[in-house]
Amino acid sequence: MRAFAAAGAMAALLLSGACSDGKPKAAAADSGKVVTTQVVLLKKYDAGSGALEYQGTQKVQEPDEAIEPTGPVRTATVAKDATVLSAVNICSGDDATVDEKTGVGVKPCTLQQLEAAIKDGAQVDAYLTMKGSTVTKVAEVYHP
Template identity: 90%
Template sequence: MFAAAGAVAALLLSGACSGAKPKAAAADSGKVVTTPVVLIKKYDAASGALEYQGTKKVQEPDEAIEPSGPVQTATVAKDATVLGAVNICSGEDATVDDKTGVGVKPCTLRQLEAAVKDGAQVDAYLTMKGRTVTKVAEVYHP
C-alpha cells in the first residue's frame, strides 16, 4: 500500500516539477483522450518514442498552425492506428474526410517515422490512453 502511495506521489511531483499543465493529468490517469492538433516532430519506430508539440492557429497568412508550448514525449502502441491525409502515406492526392479534413488512408508506423525524418513535421490528432498513443490521425490543411 505504501509503495503505491509513493509511486503516485512521485508521479505527481514529477509532473509539478516538469511544469506540466493540469490538463496533462487526464492523460496520465489512463482515460482515453484526443489531443487538439499537435505537430509530430519525431518518431522512432524501434523504441515507439514520439515527440510532439502543441499548436496555435495564426490568422495570417491563411490561418497557419504554429508550434506552441513545450515538446512532449509519449509512447506509441505497437498496434496503433495511423491515418494519413497527405504527408504520412497518401502521396500527392489528399485522402481526407471532406467534413473534418482528417486523414482516412491507413498507414504504417514505419511510414509515420519516414514522414517526420530530417526535421519534417506532421499535423495530427493523437488519441491516447494514459501516455500511450493508440491513434495518429493526420490533419490536412492547404
C-alpha cells in the same frame, strides 16, 4: 459557517485549475482514460523505442491561417498496434485522403511510414488519441 465557506472556496480554486479551458490535463491522461489532443505538430518518431515527440500548435491569423508550434516539446509512447491515418504527408502520395467534413486523414499507414514522414522534416499536424500516456491513434490533419 466560515470554515465551510473557506473549504468550498478552496475546492472551487483547485477544480478551476484542474479543469481550466476544458482541455485534457496530464492527470487525465495518466488515469488511463482515452483522450484526444488538440492539433499537435509531430516532431520525431523512433519506431525502435516507440517514442513520439510532439508539440502543441496554434493558428496564426494570416491569409492562410498557418499552424505554428507553441509550448514545450513532449514525448509519449506509441502502442505497437496504433492506428496511423494519413491526410497527405504520411503515406498518401500526391492525393489528399481526407474526410471532407473534418479534414482528418483516412488512409491507413504503418508506423514505419510515420517515422519516415517525420524524419524528413515535413510538417505533419495530427490529433493524437491516447489511453493513459500511450498513443493509440495518430490522425493527420490536412491544411493547405
